[in-house]
Amino acid sequence: TPEQGVLTMTTGRLSDGPSCEMDKLIVQIVGKKHSDQQHVLLLDSDGARIYPPKSEALDRELFSSTLKVWDHIEGTHLHLQIATLEGEPIRLPLLSDTKVTPRQADAQFNQIVPVLPFVALPGSKTVDDMGTPVLARAGYVYVFYQEKLWRELEIQVSETGNTYHDIDVARYRQRGGFLPGERKATGVALEDIWLPALWNNRSVQTLQLCFSEIQLSAARLEHLEKDAVSRNQRCNSPDLSGSKKRFTDLYKGKPDGTAMLDAFSGFDAQNPVAQALIAPIKATRLNLQYNVFPVSLAAPQRARQPGYERLLDHPARYLCDLSGQYPVESFRQAKAFLAEAARGITVQDVRHLELTAMADALLASLPIEADAEPVDAGVLWEAQAAVVDVLHKARQRQVCGVLMDDACYRLRHLRQRVDTCQQLFALCARHAVLHPHHASALLVQQLVVPRSIRGQENPLHAAMAKLHEPGRRAINQCTATVQRAVVWRHMLSAQDALVASLKQSATEQMLADHLSLEGFDYVAAMYELSRTLATLALLPSNVDPLAPGGDMVDAVTGVGLWDQAVSAGQKFLNHIANDDTSPLHLMLWPECDLQTACAPYVVPVTDDENKGDGRFRATELARFEAQPAPDPIAQVTLDAATLANLLAGDSLQNFFLINNGKATTAALVGIFENLQSASDGAANAVDKASQTLASAKGNVNSAPANVRSANDRLAQMQERLGANAHKINVNRQGRGVQQLRSMMPEHFGAAFLIRRNQVTPQHYVFGLEDLPGRESLPKTRYGQYLRADGTPFGDIAPPPPSSARLPKGDNLVLVIPRGHKTAQVVGDMNRTLKKAREAAGAVGDAEMGHIRAKSGLSEAIEGLDAEKNKAAYRVLGSTPFCLAVLMLEVWNVSSES
Known part of the structure; x- marks a missing residue:
């Protein structure tokens, strides 16, 4: 028939x-x-x-x-x-x-x-x-x-x-x-x-x-x-x-892959018409998820190139361009955007703007730094060869396609996009300071441009009525506001997408795949996941040197961007850190209670069994505590090759590893640092938001807006830049201690928590002995800042003088036997820093005294220049301080306050 x-x-x-x-x-x-x-x-x-x-x-x-x-x-x-x-x-x-x-x-x-x-x-x-x-x-x-x-x-x-x-x-x-x-x-x-x-x-x-x-x-x-x-x-x-x-019922006459690409990549969530138009496209896309489909439905495409794709915000637009012109067009569009933004004019449609192309174009426009090698920023954006559709033969044969999940690619892509945003913020800052009036423009943007500050009307904003559009544009120009606003929005979107992916059970199971590997592959998978989660803890203002107040406002349009009290990423991190039944929690941390943390670590008699569910295996990680870094070329997985290359360089090395050479120890330290700083930062943000809400409820009849002034704004900026840590959380820090001890029993197995009034001369107390003045340490304490004189902005007092370092309180502190090699290494390093600081004298303090009144960026740049002349800085430059040890010290200092 x-x-x-x-x-x-x-x-x-x-x-x-x-x-x-x-x-x-x-x-x-x-x-x-x-x-x-x-x-x-x-x-x-x-x-x-x-x-x-x-x-x-x-x-x-x-x-x-x-x-x-x-x-x-x-x-x-x-x-x-x-x-x-x-x-x-x-x-x-x-x-x-x-x-x-x-x-x-x-x-x-x-x-x-x-x-x-x-x-x-x-x-x-x-x-x-x-x-x-x-x-x-x-x-x-x-x-x-x-x-x-x-x-x-x-x-x-x-x-x-x-x-x-x-x-x-x-x-x-x-x-x-x-x-x-x-x-x-x-x-x-x-x-x-x-x-x-x-x-x-x-x-x-x-x-x-x-x-x-x-x-x-x-x-x-x-x-x-x-x-x-x-x-x-x-x-x-x-x-x-x-x-x-x-x-015929499912797909004939319905949107195809090309229509999906155009609709999704150009989607404007603020446009109600766009919302209506995209509904049938979403319906067809969901059909693909649950049903086999004819290959003819997919858009014509070139072969996959994941390494290049991760540099792009719209990798599918590159793959589905057979002409090879997408890189050229992306670079042209990036330069056109920067030209408009440099005039202080907001660019309305940036949906297809590629931020890596923007970064390369911006870098090419900046003066070459003295110690930097010239880079051809446009090499990635040259035309590629035209190709034939890789599905050409499959279309003729009328075979089918089936849609599967690739959550691993999604996480890696989104994290790299956030990394690009961090790079762009730094480039925008370098671009902004080239303007002679940058410092005054930044001050005006922070103190005058906002209509409100801390939810109260800003009386200084009235002055903006006297400023015509050319002056407003000049403020945007001198502060790179238009460029930064695009980066800010994209960073938030990428982080939101990262959280959405991590919440999926399929993503958790994919991570269990990687965390069920053996040997160095397992170490590398843990390190990669720790880096991804650390990305979630960041706020745009943490990495934007020109946003010390946690927000910015376009001087022309009046549209502002600001940090949420608690970001979606911080909420997610805090949830998995506190929910010991969460699959991710079980993959990242060992079981621990207060009794366990208050006794020296007991090395298990038998190795942890790999049950294939991705659960934390301390003994497998501990095998690499003193092993040399493996050959990057010999690695099979991408995570392992990446980590091996990092270990082969200097980026993960610190004084703690001097005697071990380039050992895998650095990766284990990095896992602890990434996870603990991320969970601590998230918990602090949640706690601070709760305190702010309680304070607001208790102070409904607050001071009138006209009493508030620029000093209030400066106080807010200082508060954000401060250490902003809280008293030690026994559960969180105890879990971190157990993780660190179980991964590195030779270095930290002897450490444990003890009541302060039970400390004896046989105990070395991290952070409360042999400490140099904190001004000789790097300005950043895992994302927070100190004053120019070395004292913290926030609520952690500096270490007490030696005569007062042994109070008889019942707070918990972290100790290790005084004769342990770790106590000796940490003590030696702290004493070296202290001597270097004393040798440098007080000249550096006087040189930096004027910096307090400067903008956040000026403080960072000038402070760095001044510190480079100090003996303490030279010590740090040659032997980087171990952030993990610094965290342990901060915990104890926090416990004392």
Whole structure:
């Protein structure tokens, strides 16, 4: 019939029509022109005999397929056979209960769907960007079928597209699990992956798919097979069944991948018309998430280049530009934006602005620093070669796509976008100070431009009425306000998207993949996650040198940006730090109570078992406490290669590691520093917001607005720049101590918390002995600042004089036996700093006295110049101070206040 399409016999001859067929077994393979590298076998009950099928091709406009037809024989079963490069072909079970299948006009009762793995690739500028489907990058595809790992395939990427290479899973199975170590792909290069969709006219419900950047460990695979909840969270279970009717209903005449890309990347959440227009596009995009789709729906695209993509805010716009002109256009647009912004004029449409291009263009416009090497900022933005659509052949063959999750890429991309924002804030500051009137303009912007300060009307703002637009533009020009506002908004959007991703159970399970690795790969995964979480603790004003008051206002438009009392990232961090049932909490911290923290660490007799759930394994981390840094070239995972390169350089080194050379110890210290500073900062923000709310409720009848003055504003700025720490939180710091001790038992295992009135001369108390004046330390104390004279702005008093350092209180402090090597190293370093400070004399103090009245940026720059002449600075410059030790000292100092 016409509905059956064109019938072409390739082997033998079938009966004259469907009504004449008797007792046939029919398997439909969606698409056409399939290779013989994977095919369906019908075997007898003992697998010794193979029954050959007859084939026919059904060629249709939207839904072509190939039918494999056998005479039905009781007791037979179906297998999928995949050709290999070595050894026997891989043979996988498909169906053990074959039945007679009457021929259907559209979808047959038994169906196999060849698929290409796709992932959604959203941009970083809005959480509403759901992403357009692009081919998955290099990595692995895992297929669970009937609650067991059925197929494991390695994705290899080339300029002409992706190929898929099977790993013989059965070869690596052992009783109750899998053999440890690498599993090598032996399957031939496949153009697609065949998956069962329908058996006996019922959808296959037990097939689950996931993509991974890394090859999952044996422990992780065993866990996913045994734990259905984890597997359901980690994997997608799309409806793979296809038919002409189904594809027509779901996709014909609906928005395609190109429409999704244009709509999501250009979406304006403030525009109600845009909200209405994007609704049907979101609906189609959600259909892709839960159903197989024809490859023809995806936008034409080039091969994946993840390293370059992460430099872009809209990586899919680059991938879906076959002409190769996207980099050129991005750089041109960035320079055009900077030209307008340099005039102090707000640019309305910056949805497609690429911030890395903006950073490179801005860098190219700045004078080259004396000790910097010249950099060709435009090299990344040259035209790339025009290419042919990597899906061209797949479109012709009418195979299908299936959408999978790539949360690992999402986290890495968003963190790199936040890193770019930090770089841009610094570049904007360098650009601003080139203006001769920068300091006065910044003062006006902070004290005069805002209509209100601290929720009260700002009386100084009345002066803005006398300032015409050229003067207002000049304020924007001298403070780089237009440029910074764009960066500020993007940083908040990227952080919001990061939080949204981390809240997903699929993301938690992906992190469990990485944290179930062994050896240095596990250390690297922990370090990478700690860096990502530290990114969430930042506020734009923390990294914008020109926003000491925590806000900024455009002098032309009057539109302002300000820090939230508690950001979404800080709320999230505080939640996972305090919820000891959270999966992320269990991955990041060991179990600990007050009793445990108040006694020296006991090294476990047996190693922590890798249960494949990503839980914190102290003994595995502690194996690397004194190991040399590994060779970066020998690393397999991206996290491991990145960390090995960091260790090979100097960025992670500090005085604590001098005797160890470039050891992996630095990574363990970094994990503690990142996680503890992030959780401390988040907790402090939450506590401060709670105190502010309580204070506001208790002071409804506050002083009238006209009493407030510029001094009030300066006080606010000083308060923000202050140490802003709080008294020691026993649970939080105790957990941190336990984490540090368990990762580094040789260095910190002997440390413990003790009541202050129980300290004896045999105890070395971190932070309360041998301390130099704090002015000889770096200005930044994990994101907070000291006054120019070395005293803190906030609520931590400086260390008490030596004569008063042994009060008899019952507060908890962190101690270590005085004879321990760590006590000796820390004490020696503190004494070295103290001597350097004393040798420098008081000259530096006098030189820096005038800095207090300067802007935040001027203070940072001039303060740094002055400090560079000090002996203490030279000591620090040659032997960087260990931030982890500084945290321990701050805890004790906080406890004393």
